[in-house]
Amino acid sequence: MTEYTQPRLMQGNEACVEGALAAGLNFFAGYPITPSTEIAESLAGRLPKAGGVFMQMEDEIASISAVIGASLTGAKAMTATSGPGFSLMQEGLGYGVMAEVPCVLVNVQRLGPSTGIATAPAQGDVMQSRWGTHGDHPVIVITPSSVAEVYTLTVQAFNLAERYRTPVILLMDEVVAHMRESVVLPEPGQLQIVNRPRPETPPGVYNPAEHAGRPVRPMACFGDGYRVHVTGLAHDATGFATSRPEVVNVEMTRLNEKIPATAGEIIPPEKICCDDADIVLTAFGGTARAAMRAMRLARRDGLKVGLLRPVVLWPVPERAIAGLAAAGKRFLVVEMNFGQYGREIERVAAGRAAVYGLYRVSGELITPAEILGRIREVA
Amino acid sequence: MTDFFMPYNTAAALNAGNDLCGVNNPPETKEIRLSGSGGQGLILAGIILAEAGIREGKKAVQTQSYGPEARGGASKAEVILSDGPVDYPKVEYAGILLVMNQESCRKYMPLLKEGGVAIVDTTYVQDIPPVKGRVYALPISLLARQKTGRELVANIVALGVLAGITGLVGRESLERAVIARIPPGTEELNRKALDAGYQAAEQLLTQERTAVQ
Numbered sequence: 001m002t003e004y005t006q007p008r009l010m011q012g013n014e015a016c017v018e019g020a021l022a023a024g025l026n027f028f029a030g031y032p033i034t035p036s037t038e039i040a041e042s043l044a045g046r047l048p049k050a051g052g053v054f055m056q057m058e059d060e061i062a063s064i065s066a067v068i069g070a071s072l073t074g075a076k077a078m079t080a081t082s083g084p085g086f087s088l089m090q091e092g093l094g095y096g097v098m099a100e101v102p103c104v105l106v107n108v109q110r111l112g113p114s115t116g117i118a119t120a121p122a123q124g125d126v127m128q129s130r131w132g133t134h135g136d137h138p139v140i141v142i143t144p145s146s147v148a149e150v151y152t153l154t155v156q157a158f159n160l161a162e163r164y165r166t167p168v169i170l171l172m173d174e175v176v177a178h179m180r181e182s183v184v185l186p187e188p189g190q191l192q193i194v195n196r197p198r199p200e201t202p203p204g205v206y207n208p209a210e211h212a213g214r215p216v217r218p219m220a221c222f223g224d225g226y227r228v229h230v231t232g233l234a235h236d237a238t239g240f241a242t243s244r245p246e247v248v249n250v251e252m253t254r255l256n257e258k259i260p261a262t263a264g265e266i267i268p269p270e271k272i273c274c275d276d277a278d279i280v281l282t283a284f285g286g287t288a289r290a291a292m293r294a295m296r297l298a299r300r301d302g303l304k305v306g307l308l309r310p311v312v313l314w315p316v317p318e319r320a321i322a323g324l325a326a327a328g329k330r331f332l333v334v335e336m337n338f339g340q341y342g343r344e345i346e347r348v349a350a351g352r353a354a355v356y357g358l359y360r361v362s363g364e365l366i367t368p369a370e371i372l373g374r375i376r377e378v379a
Numbered sequence: 380m381t382d383f384f385m386p387y388n389t390a391a392a393l394n395a396g397n398d399l400c401g402v403n404n405p406p407e408t409k410e411i412r413l414s415g416s417g418g419q420g421l422i423l424a425g426i427i428l429a430e431a432g433i434r435e436g437k438k439a440v441q442t443q444s445y446g447p448e449a450r451g452g453a454s455k456a457e458v459i460l461s462d463g464p465v466d467y468p469k470v471e472y473a474g475i476l477l478v479m480n481q482e483s484c485r486k487y488m489p490l491l492k493e494g495g496v497a498i499v500d501t502t503y504v505q506d507i508p509p510v511k512g513r514v515y516a517l518p519i520s521l522l523a524r525q526k527t528g529r530e531l532v533a534n535i536v537a538l539g540v541l542a543g544i545t546g547l548v549g550r551e552s553l554e555r556a557v558i559a560r561i562p563p564g565t566e567e568l569n570r571k572a573l574d575a576g577y578q579a580a581e582q583l584l585t586q587e588r589t590a591v592q
Contacts, residue, residue, distance in 0.1 A: 009430050009439060034447075118447050179468050180426060180441040182433045273400040286468070293467035299400045364444075368467050 007184050012150045012177040013038035013080075015185075016106060016170070017046060019154025020078055022188045024195075026052035027075040029066035031059055031085060034118040035174040036108035039080040060085035064092030064105070071096075071103045072230060074221035076158055080106035083125055084115060086132070093167055094133035095232045100219070100255070102161035102196050104154070106170045108177040109285075111363045120363030121174035123285055126340040129169045130314045136252065138259040141169045141314040142267065145288045147181040153311070156267060159194035164259050165216050171313060173336065175286025175365050199226060212237035215258040264317035270309040271320065273299070277306030279375060280324055282345055283334040284310050286365055291334050294371035303379055313341065318348045325353035332378060334358045334371055354378075406463025409547060410470040413458070413537075414487050415479030415500070418450035419520075420534030423560065424477075425456030427538060431548040431556035432460035440468045453482060460547070475545055477537055478504060479519065496545055500537065515544055515583050522575055532572035535561075539576015544584065550577065 010018070016039050020028075028047055032040045040056070047054040053070070057063040063079045070077040081089060086107045096103055107129065111122040125132075129141045140160050144150045154170060161168040197218045199206045203225035211217040217237070220226035229239035234248045242248065273295060274280055283291035288309045298305040308324065308331075310317050324331070330353055333342035342357045349355055358374040360366055411428065413421045422443045429439035437460040446452030457470040472492040478484040479500040488508050491497050495512035502520035519540060523533040535557060542553050554573060561569050 007433055009426065009433055009441065119445055175442070175468070178443060180429060180439075181465075181468075182429070182437075182439045289467050290469075296400065296405075296466065365469055367469070367471060369471065 005184065007182045009180050010147050010183050010185075011038060011180045012144070012147050012172065013108070014042060015147045015150040015183065016080070016154045016172070016177075017042045018185060019151040020104070020158070021046065021050060022151075022191055022193075023155045023158035024076045024193055025078055025158070026050070027055075027067065027070035027077040028052070028079065029055040029057050029063045029070070029077070030079045030081065031057050031063050033060075033082045033085050035110055035121075035177050036080040036082050036106060036172075038177075039106060039108075060088035061092060064089040064096070067103045067105075068092060068096050068099070068101045071101045072099075072222050072228075074224065076102075076162075078104040078106065078158075080108070082108050082110045082118075083112040083128075086125060086128065090128075090132040090134075094135065094137065096167040097133065097137045097139070098135075098232045098234075098255075099230050100165040100217075101167065101230075102158075102165050102219075103167050104157045104161055104170060105167055106154075106172065108172045108174060110174050111361065117363045119174065121286060121336060121365055122361055122363070123173050123287065123336040124340070124361065125171065126313060126335070126337060129171050136256055138164075138166060138256050139169065139314050140164065140166065140259060140263060140312065141171050142312050143171045143173075143284045143310070144176055145285055145309060146176070147179060148183045148185075149311075150176060151183070151185055153267070155191050155193070159192070160266070162194045162196040163216070165196060165219055166259065171285070173285045173287075175289075179286070203227070208239060209237045215254055259315065261315050261318065264310075264312045264315040265319055267311045269311055269317045269320045270307070271324075272307040272309070274306035274308065274324060274329065276304055277329060278304045279379060280306045280308050280329045280331050281334060281371065281375075282308045282310070282331050282341075284313060284341070287334050287336055290366050290368050291371055293368035294334075294375065297368055297372050298375050303375060305375060310341075316344050316348060321345060321348040322350075322352075325349040328353065330354040330356065330378070332356045332358060332371075332374060334366055334374075336366060337361060406461050408459060408461040408463075408465070409475065410473050410492070411458040411460070411475040411477075411541075411547070412455060412470050412473035412487060412490075413477045413479075414453075414455040414483035415477075415503075416450075416482070417445055417452045417454040419454065419479050420531070421454050421477075421479065422456045424534040424538055425458050427535075427553070427556045427560050428458045428541075428548065429460070430559065431542075431552040432458070434552040434556060435548055437461060438463065438465055440465045442468050453486075455483065455487070475541065475547060477541055479533070479537065480504065481506065484508070498537065498540055498544065500533070502533075515540070515580075517579055517583060519576075519579075522579060523572060526575035527568055527571045529568060529572075532569060535569050535572035536576040536579070539573040539578075540580045540583075541576075543577040543580025
């Protein structure tokens with residue numbers, strides 16, 4: 001099909017839609033908000049034709065709730081929003097984590113807090129995506145830097161959600177979401193699609209407590225004939241609420257450890273020209289594209305600069321960062337916030353390497369010239 | 380079967396055929412900025428230009444910035460056409476600049492690359508500052524009204540002017556890219572607009588040649 005073999009111009013948000021459909025999305029609920037609107041707009045037309053359900057909800061609280069409900073019936077469900085809506089979704093996100101419901105939340109970051117600037121890029125939701133919902137909880141947050149990667153990472157977001165039975169956050173920024181690039185998409189048949197673990201025994205025989213020892217338990221869906229209990233209360237392996245400390249402790253430990261710390265390396269961070277580098281630019285999302293140019297400009301001037309681009313932001317890809325720190329590299333973290341991820345780099349570097357920052361929140365993408373200037377300051 | 384956990388490798392995508400650190404052989408790249416006010420169709424023009432470039436085998440990136448308004452406010456679209464992968468997606472100094480209102484003229488004319496080409500819609504721009512490139516001034520929006528009866532297609536007229544003067548993309552690619560993006564039933568209107576743009580460009584180039592002689 002020419003659709004897949006010919007390069008075509010595609011927007012980041014459109015690539016998210018294509019990736020979601022390729023991953024098997026069949027339920028979307030959302031409330032449109034710039035700069036994520038194109039995702040809802042496009043799915044409103046596409047999803048019903050593909051046999052799925054599109055629901056425009058009254059707000060973002062209802063959106064995330066509908067997504068969780070749909071997933072509990074076995075659907076592959078997604079919502080898309082931006083900062084103000086992402087704030088409203090935090091309670092529902094926590095429910096999804098606690099009840100172990102696979103789903104994908106797309107947050108296209110814009111300048112905040114509050115209404116901020118609707119059409120301007122920022123990367124200020126890095127910490128909110130990690131700790132926005134209350135209580136200790138595991139999380140997977142992945143962040144693309146190109147339109148082609150929006151496609152592949154959307155597929156992977158669904159796969160990770162299904163594999164670990166957890167909400168996964170696809171954290172984009174306005175630059176990547178609104179940017180259009182010429183892309184050649186892989187044909188859907190080339191992608192591996194992961195589906196959630198299902199009970200191996202039929203209804204009536206199935207006993208969820210038998211799977212208590214597994215980090216990720218089979219998921220019986222509403223409508224499959226199984227007796228299912230779902231709650232946001234602390235619960236035991238049967239799904240029923242409990243406040244017995246010894247059970248709660250075991251269950252909460254399992255919940256928090258089911259996504260291993262090494263998951264940050266499941267999709268390895270990209271390391272470019274780091275081997276001989278003195279300074280490793282560290283950037284993600286749209287900012288990584290500016291850092292890439294800055295790295296090349298610096299190299300042309302004879303400065304030994306490399307680039308580390310985390311793809312999974314949470315869990316932090318600690319092995320890669322620690323490896324570079326141990327090798328005596330210095331980090332220059334570039335992000336459109338005031339150092340949210342820079343502090344994670346500092347934490348992992350743990351004093352073994354100097355960590356500098358170029359942090360700016362102005363509603364514009366940081367430029368290669370600015371980065372080059374900062375490289376010269378610290379070189 | 381592609382391994383699910385195989386990372387999408389930007390480095391590989393960006394550097395196909397180049398050395399990884401990008402020290403040698405930066406690809407041949409054209410940077411275009413289309414600027415004016417919201418509602419003038421500049422983002423659509425940027426998309427069309429990018430798609431015309433893709434038809435000619437170029438790599439294309441298109442970005443934009445605009446305010447919250449549906450009409451009015453500042454709007455700009457940027458297009459990068461390259462023989463190789465594009466790293467930074469935004470334009471700092473444009474080699475080709477279109478300005479369609481006074482505000483964008485004031486803001487972006489100083490960011491024209493030395494030796495670049497600026498095309499100015501004098502329907503809405505009265506005051507053109509001196510620049511280190513060539514300036515082609517003509518009433519694009521007025522032309523759209525006169526030649527097609529609809530100012531709505533000023534963006535397509537502008538594309539005709541831009542491609543006619545710079546040769547950035549071929550006429551056939553551009554026309555096919557226009558037709559692929561416009562609402563069905565408006566093909567004639569848009570062909571007329573594109574033609575008006577090419578004719579105006581031809582006139583400007585003829586005047587320039589005469590002036591040089």
